[in-house]
Amino acid sequence: MTGASETTRPGQIHGVPAEVTSFVGRRHEVAEVRRLLSISRLVTLCGVGGVGKTRLAARVGTLVHRAFPDGVWLVELAALNDPGLLVPAVCEALRIPDRSVRPPLRMLIDHLEDAQALLILDNCEHLVGECAVLAEALLRSCPGLRILATSRQSLGIAGEQTLFVPSLPVTGHAVAGSHSIVVGDAVRLFAERAEAVVPGFTLTEDNRETVERICRRLDGLPLAIELAAVRLRALSVHQLLARLDDRFRL
Structure with missing residues (x-):
């Protein structure tokens, strides 16, 4: 990864909270997300609030991190109210030093253009349009990048694979x-x-x-x-x- 920190280890996970409680169920969904990531560079987990999209994305990121030598990076967007701060927020999450007069998107692309990395964009629903534009720009310029998004609706761009995350079954x-x-x-x-x-x-x-x-x-x-x-x-x-x-x- 261009400009990556010297302390970054291959396959390291960044921003994904450690699990403090057990992960229950979701065997099918975990397997399906992994399959979709193997055939598509953009996978979006859709579903209602509270259904567990973030937890599922984090679990998948943890399981597949060895396939991404430049790391798995989770960017939490729920508290981001200003669409204009989306790209700077991603840059901050990826620890890109703000030492350039270049536009933030250009800095982000330069940082990721040679990376084999997974970027998890969490809670995109209130920034769907902006996240779609960002994802499209990154995927077009960074061939080794894959994006896993969580949202209440799909991003709606070409090549996107969408998985609806259902409620947990009561009987089983x-x-x-x-x-x-x-x-x-x-x-x-x-x-x-x-x-x-x-x-x-x-x-x-x-x-x-x-x-x-x-x-x-x-x-x-x-x-x-x-x-x-x-x-x-x-x-x-x-x-x-x-x-x-x-x-x-x-």
Whole structure:
């Protein structure tokens, strides 16, 4: 990578937060994103807010980093309100020194033109047009670059592969250590997060149906499920389900 720091190691991951909780499910989606990245230089993960697009992108970036000797770089765009700051924000995330009078886009292209790298543009939905222009310019000028974007809608440029990220299924397969209780990834996620906040919590045949109903009421959305599980510090699963009748206040 032109102008890369001397301390950069091959395949290093930059800006991708370390996982502090287990990654549950998404085997098919992970495999599909990896497949799409092998055939396309731009892959966009689409889906509603809270469905886990960022977590999926980060997991894929971690798994494929050895294929990108110049690194995997995640650029978080959610807090970026000024479209004019998009390119400077990417330059900052890539640690490009601001020592030139050249336009930021030219600096970015010069930095990446010889790179074998993966750029993750996270939360593009409020900057779709600007992200599309940037992605097109980078892909045209930097043949070794691949881009993985997350957005509530596709960027809409030529060559883009789009994967819709679904909610987690409520019904599914057996859980190890739970006496072969058959549940989906949404329930597995709830149970694992509940175990983390309530020592001794165990998914059983007695509470499984209640947990499944909670997960269905939350549409299988990972973020909503994780937030709900934290409420078990003060509520039982039955109380939690009852209070979901007033889900927005809860």
